[in-house]
Amino acid sequence: MQFSKSTDYALHALLHLGHSDRRNNVGIKELSARLSVSESYLSKIMSKLRQDGIVRAVPGVNGGYELARPAEQITFLDVIQVIEGRQQLFECSNSNSQQHQLLAEAGAVPSEQECPKKSGCLVEKVMDGAEQNLHRYLREHTIQSVLDEAFKRCNHEVNKK
Amino acid sequence: MQFSKSTDYALHALLHLGHSDRRNNVGIKELSARLSVSESYLSKIMSKLRQDGIVRAVPGVNGGYELARPAEQITFLDVIQVIEGRQQLFECSNSNSQQHQLLAEAGAVPSEQECPKKSGCLVEKVMDGAEQNLHRYLREHTIQSVLDEAFKRCNHEVNKK
DNA sequence: TTTATTATGGATATAACAGATCCGTATTAA
DNA sequence: TTAATACGGATCTGTTATATCCATAATAAA
Numbered sequence: 001m002q003f004s005k006s007t008d009y010a011l012h013a014l015l016h017l018g019h020s021d022r023r024n025n026v027g028i029k030e031l032s033a034r035l036s037v038s039e040s041y042l043s044k045i046m047s048k049l050r051q052d053g054i055v056r057a058v059p060g061v062n063g064g065y066e067l068a069r070p071a072e073q074i075t076f077l078d079v080i081q082v083i084e085g086r087q088q089l090f091e092c093s094n095s096n097s098q099q100h101q102l103l104a105e106a107g108a109v110p111s112e113q114e115c116p117k118k119s120g121c122l123v124e125k126v127m128d129g130a131e132q133n134l135h136r137y138l139r140e141h142t143i144q145s146v147l148d149e150a151f152k153r154c155n156h157e158v159n160k161k
Numbered sequence: 162m163q164f165s166k167s168t169d170y171a172l173h174a175l176l177h178l179g180h181s182d183r184r185n186n187v188g189i190k191e192l193s194a195r196l197s198v199s200e201s202y203l204s205k206i207m208s209k210l211r212q213d214g215i216v217r218a219v220p221g222v223n224g225g226y227e228l229a230r231p232a233e234q235i236t237f238l239d240v241i242q243v244i245e246g247r248q249q250l251f252e253c254s255n256s257n258s259q260q261h262q263l264l265a266e267a268g269a270v271p272s273e274q275e276c277p278k279k280s281g282c283l284v285e286k287v288m289d290g291a292e293q294n295l296h297r298y299l300r301e302h303t304i305q306s307v308l309d310e311a312f313k314r315c316n317h318e319v320n321k322k
Numbered sequence: 323t324t325t326a327t328t329a330t331g332g333a334t335a336t337a338a339c340a341g342a343t344c345c346g347t348a349t350t351a352a
Numbered sequence: 353t354t355a356a357t358a359c360g361g362a363t364c365t366g367t368t369a370t371a372t373c374c375a376t377a378a379t380a381a382a
Binding site (some may be wrong): 001002003004005007008009011012017036057076080084085087088089090091092093094122123125126127129130133134136138141146149150 | 162163164165166168169170172173176194198237241245246248249250251253254255262269283284286287288290291294295298299302307311314
Binding site for chain 3 (some may be wrong): 188189190204205207208211218219220221222223224225226
């Protein structure tokens with residue numbers, strides 16, 4: 001289980017846009033050169049980001065891309081969900097099958113009545129917790145927060161000299 | 162980005178083993194019927210779990226599988242890492258390329274000196290944080306903790322009647 | 323010792339997906 | 353009008369998840 005390269009490209013492209021937001025409209029040529037990725041492939045990714053309202057695009061001469069909203073309002077979760085999709089991290093393939101009657105027999109309940117196992121798979125419940133946890137973290141990190149971190153590190157380096 | 166079905170099967174199989182640990186050696190036949198998966202496919206998964214010391218296997222008549230250690234010592238993380246592998250959640254495909262000199266030019270540092278961007282990709286750093294977060298959570302949940310939860314829920318149900 | 327049972331591992335098949343490229347079209351600025 | 357640029361469809365390739373089949377080894381019971 002891994003994030004795709006596309007997510008990598010998307011995040012780095014957005015960082016570049018966030019960094020050079022003074023002069024608008026960074027072209028696919030510049031972006032792809034910066035990331036060492038082909039223009040055609042990166043443009044697919046940028047299209048997704050545009051369709052989801054993360055960036056704006058302008059065709060034509062001097063066209064290109066810019067962030068559609070402030071960098072502090074673009075979270076890692078936003079980007080990841082656009083690229084990776086929004087399916088949940090884990091889906092029990094088996095929710096209403098015998099497996100989940102695990103407690104209904106074999107002595108789990110000593111009496112003769114069944115345990116109704118209501119409200120779904122407990123494995124899925126744990127995994128959903130993991131997912132919510134992950135999402136909380138990813139919402140706390142934005143394009144801007146990475147840029148800030150980079151500046152901080154850079155200035156620190158400069159000051160040392 | 163999603164966990165595979167194999168992880169699903171593995172976790173449910175282990176729950177079944179943990180639940181019926183009184184009589185040892187649950188066979189692949191019983192397991193696969195329980196999970197609605199073919200014997201051949203599930204046996205591959207069980208082999209992985211065995212190679213990693215999660216379960217023990219006995220061939221021959223009345224053979225089968227049992228947990229190799231107490232259910233409270235088998236964490237979700239253990240199982241997931243066996244099945245999904247141990248690659249990190251995110252790898253920057255680009256660590257020593259131009260992208261990471263993002264701050265070294267275009268006015269980020271007004272002076273003429275470069276920012277050395279040392280110690281790797283900041284995107285990766287954020288993602289590594291997410292991964293550690295996730296791992297912490299997955300280590301806190303075990304086969305036993307799910308069984309406990311199931312019993313709790315079941316007893317609660319019984320008491321209501 | 324023989325036999326039936328059960329796990330193991332190799333080989334293979336298939337479908338889906340990631341990664342990537344090419345090209346024709348539409349849009350815009352100069 | 354033209355050149356530059358983004359857009360979207362079609363396609364290709366390699367890898368991986370899912371799954372099955374079969375021959376082999378190990379074990380318990382008869």
